[in-house]
């Protein structure tokens with residue numbers, strides 16, 4: 190049975206990924222930030238089998254506790270999905286504490302979680318980090334300093350992790366999930382969480398080690414860095 194660990198599964202894309210993997214019969218570890226959210230997720234998924242440990246990806250102690258709680262569990266697919274959009278902060282109004290927090294969640298979070306769980310990753314595992322097209326260096330647009338910079342940085346982090354985990358045949362990629370109708374994407378976004386999660390799962394299914402260090406969109410097309 191495939192074991193999938195998804196961070197930030199209380200809502201949005203993470204929740205839908207958890208729902209689809211449970212429906213597919215995978216063993217799902219879906220992290221949430223509060224006991225209430227974890228209980229609600231279990232109810233929503235309609236099974237007590239799904240494991241819903243607490244995790245704040247920006248908190249080293251929380252990440253260490255998750256690793257400890259996993260015991261002898263081996264993970265086949267790790268999806269670093271948790272993320273924050275934060276405020277826009279126009280030039281001249283930057284909130285540096287908020288930017289630091291965005292780095293802790295969006296950039297260092299996937300690294301912290303992957304490092305802490307490395308001992309639980311199966312040889313040949315797949316590590317997927319949900320980034321964003323907004324982090325692409327080729328998109329010469331303005332605004333959203335914290336979000337764009339933290340997603341650009343996590344793309345580089347994934348490239349580096351890919352080198353370090355390649356000797357264990359672990360494939361590391363970064364993905365743009367589409368513009369998705371979640372709390373983050375808003376109601377005008379172009380695709381549903383169902384479409385995004387289905388596409389992400391299709392990409393994951395088809396991954397081989399040859400794909401490591403790629404930036405891929407939810408529909409399977411490569412994304413320019």
Ligand SMILES: NC(=O)c1ccc[n+]([C@@H]2O[C@H](COP(=O)([O-])OP(=O)(O)OC[C@H]3O[C@@H](n4cnc5c(N)ncnc54)[C@H](OP(=O)(O)O)[C@@H]3O)[C@@H](O)[C@H]2O)c1
Pocket residue numbers: 196197198199200201202203221222223226244245246247269270271272273274294319320321322365366367368369370371372373374375378
């Ligand atoms: N929606 C889009 O259009 C879009 C586009 C490009 C990329 N993305 C990326 O896709 C991923 C999922 O986005 P989404 O649209 O599903 O967002 P969302 O609806 O806002 O959900 C974000 C999830 O991340 C969790 N989270 C936030 N901070 C966390 C932390 N410190 N530790 C652990 N979990 C944390 C949230 O938990 P709580 O419920 O506890 O807050 C929530 O479950 C993110 O990485 C986002 O940047 C989304």
